[in-house]
Amino acid sequence: MAGSETHHTLPLPTFDKPTKVLIVVAPYYKDIADDLIAGARTTLEEAGVAHETVEVPGALEVPSAIALAHRQSNFDGYVALGCVIRGETTHYDTVCNDSSRGLTLLGLQGACIGNGILTVENRDQAVVRAEPDGQNKGGGAAAAALHLIALSRKWGRETKGIGFKPTGSFQIAGDNEGPATA
Template sequence: MDSYGVRFPVPEGAGRGLHFLIVEGRAYPDIADEMKRGAIAALETAGASHEIIAVPGAMEVPVAIAMALETDNYDGFVALGCVIRGQTNHYVGVASQSIRALAELAVVDALPLGIGILTVDNEAQALIRANVNGQDRGGDAARAALVLAGIKAKLT
């Protein structure tokens, strides 16, 4: 469920014939694994295929997606990562710039892109948001990408 208590539905099979790229920032491996698990489950439930690329952290996620755009191999993208507040302002820059870069890519290139970059105060919050039996933000990002891919297909 999202913060409003309603998860946006994606019909089973809605992704049939579509191929997505999941790009995961691996700065926090346990969190990344859980978010990836949710994203994969959502794509597979919808009937979509996928590939996965791992990058060091949230800042590298938009760069990898920009590189993948040059291949024209994907119908959509799922961006996963986590930024945890530390004792410095580094958190603010990393969180805002990675999300800004992803949003810019999505708008400029009309990308079916689900953004699942967690921005949290601590690891406990991240695990709650990542957990596939909890908030499942990785699954939510994949479902958003699926919905946008469907919209793009209808409009083109």
């Protein structure tokens, strides 16, 4: 059982510039969501990171909210929180797969996201995973976002001085129509 195994946890990164994270939570199961938020906030505050929290109706809306914030705001990273408990229909599979896929696609586009959306078989599993003094999956999601922000800052600002950089406009030989723009 995973609950009895030991896991290596990376130390939290440190930041020399201000860092701001958006926590996006689907509070469908409010008590579980509150524990996830508490764990995430504690981890962010331990790292000295500013944060805001917004609520959305369900796990399917979490990626959309993060996409909006990533395009239109100035957050360095995101913590996705919520809980999906298996029910009697296949809706569980849709919500789990599509929320996870949405977050993964955003991450592959450069958003620094820690995924703390629990996908469990029953409420007892959710409670154990959400408790800040237990498995603290909210804190783990916040830590994941912080590590991705640190990597983004490490690699995102490097310039190697190689490659082609267009100067704004150029003309193709034999083109009498005027300059083309890049």
